[in-house]
Amino acid sequence: MSISKEKPPESSGTESPDDVVMDSSFENEIFRFAEEKVGIIPKKLKNVMSICGFTSSTTISSISTEDIENMEQYMRELDPTVAPPLRIYMATSKRVRYYLWAINIVFRMDESTAVAFNPDEITKDFLAYLETHTGYFATIGTVQTMGYINVGDRSSKYPDTQIVHFFFQKGQNANIKALYESIGHIEPLAVAAAKAAENSNVLIVFLINLVPKSIGQVDLHSADPADQPRIFANYFSDEADLDLYLQAIRLYFQFLKTKTFTKHEVEIFHIPIPDCDLFEFDSDEYWICYVRHTISTCFHPVGTTKMGPDSDPEAVVDCKLKVKGTTGLRVIDASIMPVIPRGNTNAPTMMIAEKGADFVKEDYGFRPKDE
Numbered sequence: 001m002s003i004s005k006e007k008p009p010e011s012s013g014t015e016s017p018d019d020v021v022m023d024s025s026f027e028n029e030i031f032r033f034a035e036e037k038v039g040i041i042p043k044k045l046k047n048v049m050s051i052c053g054f055t056s057s058t059t060i061s062s063i064s065t066e067d068i069e070n071m072e073q074y075m076r077e078l079d080p081t082v083a084p085p086l087r088i089y090m091a092t093s094k095r096v097r098y099y100l101w102a103i104n105i106v107f108r109m110d111e112s113t114a115v116a117f118n119p120d121e122i123t124k125d126f127l128a129y130l131e132t133h134t135g136y137f138a139t140i141g142t143v144q145t146m147g148y149i150n151v152g153d154r155s156s157k158y159p160d161t162q163i164v165h166f167f168f169q170k171g172q173n174a175n176i177k178a179l180y181e182s183i184g185h186i187e188p189l190a191v192a193a194a195k196a197a198e199n200s201n202v203l204i205v206f207l208i209n210l211v212p213k214s215i216g217q218v219d220l221h222s223a224d225p226a227d228q229p230r231i232f233a234n235y236f237s238d239e240a241d242l243d244l245y246l247q248a249i250r251l252y253f254q255f256l257k258t259k260t261f262t263k264h265e266v267e268i269f270h271i272p273i274p275d276c277d278l279f280e281f282d283s284d285e286y287w288i289c290y291v292r293h294t295i296s297t298c299f300h301p302v303g304t305t306k307m308g309p310d311s312d313p314e315a316v317v318d319c320k321l322k323v324k325g326t327t328g329l330r331v332i333d334a335s336i337m338p339v340i341p342r343g344n345t346n347a348p349t350m351m352i353a354e355k356g357a358d359f360v361k362e363d364y365g366f367r368p369k370d371e
């Protein structure tokens, strides 16, 4: 169900669970409600959820009359100089954010044995899969091997680094370039990396810091709600993150000495980066420079509307996912994660959604039919 642009009907105060509104045009709603606040305040929606993802959840989708009052009070304290509509928009957008991010290193492999990629093979592979469920289509594709290791504190039970391996066949230059561009690398870097596949197979290894200490931020770009937000990744604002990457690189290079890597002729592919080439290749200074130049997102931002106790000034929602200081507004998506889980975020988000749905049902006295 989505919020219409029309003025909502007066609330009878007896809405059923069906009246719970899934937001679909949150910015307009915020401004509309704020405008209405200046005039006659109609009774508003009783319970609203924002499920718009990490940047969208930095704004409050739409809120009840009481919620507006509470939020207004809260936001006046936050910044008395800002006009009311903008204050609503800003209610959570200044909160700190957590990011998950990665570096990648390109390796050439199988130089003497690599067979060039042949598009015709795809048809053969597809038939093989249909007939025997074997071959390329029986695999999970480019990203076949993942690992978790502990680099910073070897005695800890929990990993701090995720390793993701992307494999490309000789000749798949375009695929490598596409991968690089998809993570936001500039063209010279993407073109240079793609060259690795000219004469050999390629392994691109992503090292992902699962416990970044540097924290990003999402800000408003302007008072126009249609404007894109400004995202500040703040990579390496805490230098401990650099150190973790350096240790992870050194640890990963240990694999190069193993029998399997030796057999596959795995070697680092040098990507020219003028600033880094001032340093001796493979020195610590070189890799620190490389990390700074190649760091990218790995698409797992969370924490824009962090869940936490009242004692935490950064917390936006409580343990029932309700926005603090409001009575009927919930955020149910990845943005409520107080810290990044040490892994990918999709499955945890689904669990948040399951739990959030239960909270809403609980509030409305909904019981499964067979209870």
Ligand SMILES: Cc1cc2nc3c(=O)[nH]c(=O)nc-3n(C[C@H](O)[C@H](O)[C@H](O)COP(=O)(O)OP(=O)(O)OC[C@H]3O[C@@H](n4cnc5c(N)ncnc54)[C@H](O)[C@@H]3O)c2cc1C
Residues within 6 Å of the ligand: 023, 024, 025, 026, 027, 051, 052, 053, 054, 056, 299, 300, 301, 332, 333, 334, 335, 344, 345, 346, 347, 349
């Ligand atoms: C390129 C990429 C690759 C990823 N790969 C993986 C992976 O391999 N494994 C993994 O676990 N995780 C992965 N993730 C992360 C995962 O997708 C997210 O953590 C997860 O989807 C977050 O869920 P969410 O509900 O918080 O936000 P989203 O999934 O972003 O959902 C937000 C929804 O709100 C909608 N929306 C936004 N604004 C409005 C509006 N104004 N009105 C109405 N609707 C609106 C959007 O269209 C969207 O459908 C990846 C993410 C990206 C971007």
